[in-house]
Amino acid sequence: MTSPVDAVAALAVAGSESVIAGLTSALEPICGVAIAVNVAYLGLSRFRHLKEISEEAKKELHIFNGGETSFDALPQNIKDMKPYIVLDDLCKFDVKYDKVKIDDVLDKGVWAWVFRNIYRPQNDRRASIFFTIISSFVLLCGVAFKIEIWNFFEFLFNKNYIHLWFYAVLFSGIIPVVFGFFGAEVVENRRQQAKHCREQIELAIQAKGQSVKLPDVIAPHLTEKSYIS
Amino acid sequence: MEDYVERVARAALERKGEPVFNGSVDHARVIVEALFKHANSKIDIFSGHLNARVYGPDRVVDEAEQFLAGPSRTLRILLENSDAVSTRHPLLARLQGAQNMKIRHLPADISAVINFHLAVADSDCYRFEADKNQVSAVAAWGDKIGGLNLQDIFDSLWNRSSDVSLQCAEAG
Numbered sequence: 001m002t003s004p005v006d007a008v009a010a011l012a013v014a015g016s017e018s019v020i021a022g023l024t025s026a027l028e029p030i031c032g033v034a035i036a037v038n039v040a041y042l043g044l045s046r047f048r049h050l051k052e053i054s055e056e057a058k059k060e061l062h063i064f065n066g067g068e069t070s071f072d073a074l075p076q077n078i079k080d081m082k083p084y085i086v087l088d089d090l091c092k093f094d095v096k097y098d099k100v101k102i103d104d105v106l107d108k109g110v111w112a113w114v115f116r117n118i119y120r121p122q123n124d125r126r127a128s129i130f131f132t133i134i135s136s137f138v139l140l141c142g143v144a145f146k147i148e149i150w151n152f153f154e155f156l157f158n159k160n161y162i163h164l165w166f167y168a169v170l171f172s173g174i175i176p177v178v179f180g181f182f183g184a185e186v187v188e189n190r191r192q193q194a195k196h197c198r199e200q201i202e203l204a205i206q207a208k209g210q211s212v213k214l215p216d217v218i219a220p221h222l223t224e225k226s227y228i229s
Numbered sequence: 230m231e232d233y234v235e236r237v238a239r240a241a242l243e244r245k246g247e248p249v250f251n252g253s254v255d256h257a258r259v260i261v262e263a264l265f266k267h268a269n270s271k272i273d274i275f276s277g278h279l280n281a282r283v284y285g286p287d288r289v290v291d292e293a294e295q296f297l298a299g300p301s302r303t304l305r306i307l308l309e310n311s312d313a314v315s316t317r318h319p320l321l322a323r324l325q326g327a328q329n330m331k332i333r334h335l336p337a338d339i340s341a342v343i344n345f346h347l348a349v350a351d352s353d354c355y356r357f358e359a360d361k362n363q364v365s366a367v368a369a370w371g372d373k374i375g376g377l378n379l380q381d382i383f384d385s386l387w388n389r390s391s392d393v394s395l396q397c398a399e400a401g
Binding site for chain 1: 232233248249250251252253254255256342343345347355357359360363364365367369372374375378379382385386
């Protein structure tokens with residue numbers, strides 16, 4: 001037979017569990033939004049910033065081989081130009097991580113720093129995966145407490161901590177949106193850099209056309225001009 | 230390719246001197262077509278054998294024909310290898326009756342020391358191949374510095390060359 005003290009204690013525990021389950025389940029809508037935002041950030045191709053940079057750079061680079069697969073026919077003096085090397089490196093952003101080359105390619109400035117430290121090492125995607133796990137954990141705990149399982153996690157969701165979980169989940173939902181906006185800016189910066197590289201190469205070749213001379217062996221004989229009309 | 234065609238058309242219309250790289254035979258065709266389309270008074274071409282893949286497609290020939298429809302307009306073609314040119318060439322076949330088209334042959338000794346090819350229109354639009362053995366080139370519309378320089382070079386070479394008739398070329 002249960003003593004009155006045990007009965008009161010059991011009621012108190014049941015009440016406590018009910019309160020925690022209620023608090024945790026109150027976070028479910030915001031958890032759902034955070035998960036959706038993070039999954040979208042991880043899954044949608046428009047947020048593959050490195051791939052997008054690489055594709056934009058390839059568009060510029062392929063002007064130099066007429067869209068063909070090989071660059072073998074491209075003169076070596078063009079391949080040796082610094083802007084060409086930078087453009088070539090930009091094209092490889094989606095396939096390998098080489099810090100030395102990145103430092104050669106990136107200029108100074110806030111967006112270059114953001115790119116170097118967040119997007120290039122894919123810390124944005126790592127963070128998004130982490131936020132997805134956090135949000136999913138809170139969501140699952142809310143459901144679990146309702147059906148009275150996973151009680152060993154209840155200590156994490158008492159009144160002292162629940163507001164921290166609220167902010168953590170809120171943060172998890174907002175940060176991928178920030179990553180998306182910043183990523184678009186970073187892509188635009190690299191796109192402009194790729195375009196600038198292409199323009200530099202074209203200007204260098206144009207300068208040759210502007211300054212080319214006939215060889216001395218024939219030029220002295222060619223002073224007279226004649227025109228058809 | 231659509232992006233490239235659009236870019237060339239824009240550069241030719243704006244005529245601001247913006248350089249456009251030419252990285253393939255297809256690019257060259259697009260550029261030559263735009264040169265014919267947007268030229269106002271004269272076009273001078275210095276080429277090896279007037280590559281039919283560049284100068285032969287219907288769209289290029291159509292534009293060339295329309296360009297020469299104006300009687301005050303002139304087309305001068307200077308070739309290093311005139312033997313390769315005959316009335317079987319699509320461009321020359323269509324334009325063979327035009328009085329305002331002249332073809333000349335550059336002597337081999339001069340050709341041997343020149344490493345580039347070019348096409349100039351109105352003295353401010355051009356396509357310049359820095360290495361005549363490569364397809365790579367640069368084109369610009371509205372670049373007076375480059376255009377005048379290349380025009381001078383073409384005129385100099387033209388003065389050192391000899392007339393070639395299409396019939397002779399075909400017979401040869």
